[in-house]
Amino acid sequence: MKQKILFIINPISGGKKKDAVPQLIQQYLDVEKYEYAIVYTAGVAHGRKLALEARGNYDVVVAVGGDGTINEIASALVGSSTVMGVIPFGSGNGLSRFLSIPMDIVGAVKNINNGRVETIDAGRLNGKYFFNMAGMGFDAHISEVFSHDKKRGFGTYIKSSFREINNYRSETYQLNIDGKEYTRQAFMLSFANSSQYGNNAHISPYASVQDGLLDVCVVKPFPLYKFIIMGLRMFTKTTDSSKYVEIIRGKHITVKREKEGAIHLDGEPQIAGTDIDIEVLPASLKLITGSNYKA
Numbered sequence: 001m002k003q004k005i006l007f008i009i010n011p012i013s014g015g016k017k018k019d020a021v022p023q024l025i026q027q028y029l030d031v032e033k034y035e036y037a038i039v040y041t042a043g044v045a046h047g048r049k050l051a052l053e054a055r056g057n058y059d060v061v062v063a064v065g066g067d068g069t070i071n072e073i074a075s076a077l078v079g080s081s082t083v084m085g086v087i088p089f090g091s092g093n094g095l096s097r098f099l100s101i102p103m104d105i106v107g108a109v110k111n112i113n114n115g116r117v118e119t120i121d122a123g124r125l126n127g128k129y130f131f132n133m134a135g136m137g138f139d140a141h142i143s144e145v146f147s148h149d150k151k152r153g154f155g156t157y158i159k160s161s162f163r164e165i166n167n168y169r170s171e172t173y174q175l176n177i178d179g180k181e182y183t184r185q186a187f188m189l190s191f192a193n194s195s196q197y198g199n200n201a202h203i204s205p206y207a208s209v210q211d212g213l214l215d216v217c218v219v220k221p222f223p224l225y226k227f228i229i230m231g232l233r234m235f236t237k238t239t240d241s242s243k244y245v246e247i248i249r250g251k252h253i254t255v256k257r258e259k260e261g262a263i264h265l266d267g268e269p270q271i272a273g274t275d276i277d278i279e280v281l282p283a284s285l286k287l288i289t290g291s292n293y294k295a
Contacts, residue, residue, distance in 0.1 A: 002035045003059040005085070005112075008050050008073055010041045010065030014090045021064060021087070024105050030113040034060070041069070051076035058082060060288070062112065066090015067132055067198065071266040075129040078122055078284050085112045085288040092198015092267060095132035098209070099194075100290030111290055118289045120209040122281040123193050126272060130265040131209075131285065133197055134278065136255070137188030137219070138168050140262040144269040170221040173257050177216055177250035184246070190217040191253065191278050198267070201234040204247055210295055212282035216253055218246040253278040 007025060009018055022038055029036055041047045047063070051073040054061045062085035063073040070086060077084050087108040088096035099118075102108045123130045142161055173189060175182040190197075192204040192215040204215040222230060222244040233239045240247055255276040263272045 002031075003033060004057070005029075005034045005036045005060040005062060006050075006054045006058045007036065007038045007062045007064055007087075008041060008047055008054075008069075009038060010047060010063075010069040010089070013065035013069050016089055018064065018089060021105060025109055028106055028109040028113075033113065033115075041065075041072075045072065047072035048076045055080050055082050060085050060112070062087060064089055067092060067094055067266040068268045070095060071129065071131060071268060074122070074131050074285055074287075077286075078129060078281070081286070083117055083286045083288060087112075090198070090267075092201075094196050094198035094267070095194055095209075097198065097200060098132070098196055099287070100293040101288075102290065112288055114288075114291055116289055116291055116293070117286055118210065118293070118295060119283045120285050120287055121193055121212060122284045123191060123214055123278060124281060125191070125263065125265060125278045126276060128265055128270075130191075130193065132194050132266045133190060133192055133203070134263065134265050135188060135190040136257070136261070136263045136272075136276070137171065137186055138165075139188045139190060139197070140264045140269060141168060143264040143267055144262040165224065165227055171258050173255055175216070175218075175248075176254040177248050178252055182248070184218050185221060187219045187221050187244075189255065190219070191215070192217055193280075195237075197234075201231070202237045203234060203239055203245075205237040205240055210283070212280060213249045213251060214253065214278065214280045216248045216250060218248070220244045220246065251280050 060083045063070045064087040125134045170187045172185050190203050192207040193209050195204050195207040196202040203217050207215045239245045260273045
């Protein structure tokens with residue numbers, strides 16, 4: 001019996017046209033294995049609505065978009081037997097890269113045919129899910145700035161970072177990680193399920209989406225002249241050896257900060273208050289990974 005598979009396409013994610021996607025699905029999807037349908041999102045949160053409707057009615061639901069689209073659809077599939085697939089189309093594609101999902105359409109469709117399914121952890125911050133990375137501080141501030149830029153892509157993100165770095169000020173955070181108290185002044189705090197933000201920029205090189213833990217990455221204030229060096233460490237997977245980075249693993253984290261402000265969930269910015277509650281939900285999402293993914 002064929003499996004039923006639904007492709008949910010976000011037409012604007014990553015600022016990239018997706019006109020060729022339906023034809024390539026038709027051409028490369030294994031129709032001996034799958035009976036497929038395609039729908040398009042029409043705005044914010046529509047992907048989650050479509051995925052909720054598909055849950056239980058389809059065997060596989062595929063997000064065609066970036067980390068934000070993945071977040072919407074995965075949030076609807078958490079805890080269900082419905083398997084998620086991904087065709088990456090975002091600016092960073094952090095979770096897709098971590099899971100070794102091919103970055104090209106044809107490769108990603110063929111990867112769905114392979115159907116290697118792993119069960120991964122999810123994170124939850126103040127009741128809202130994330131699957132790759134959540135954070136506050138400078139990266140959340142940049143996510144907010146970036147969301148208002150007409151141009152998308154890695155270059156725009158880097159330009160925004162250099163433009164904002166001079167005026168950004170670190171904050172003091174009160175952390176409780178699995179019952180242990182910490183006080184840290186931080187340039188930013190990242191809660192890593194996978195190792196990277198996207199574009200192969202790794203904040204926590206040894207993070208795992210299958211260990212039942214989140215990596216709390218405390219990036220401490222550093223001299224401005226080291227900004228480029230800190231960036232290079234991410235691309236060489238050496239952030240954990242920097243004296244300005246502390247990584248603490250845990251299951252349940254609370255954060256108290258000085259004032260409300262930006263946070264991000266899988267790169268999508270939101271405004272949150274002074275008290276933040278984060279937890280990991282082990283083995284809660286079934287997802288088709290790349291064939292080269294190492295669990």
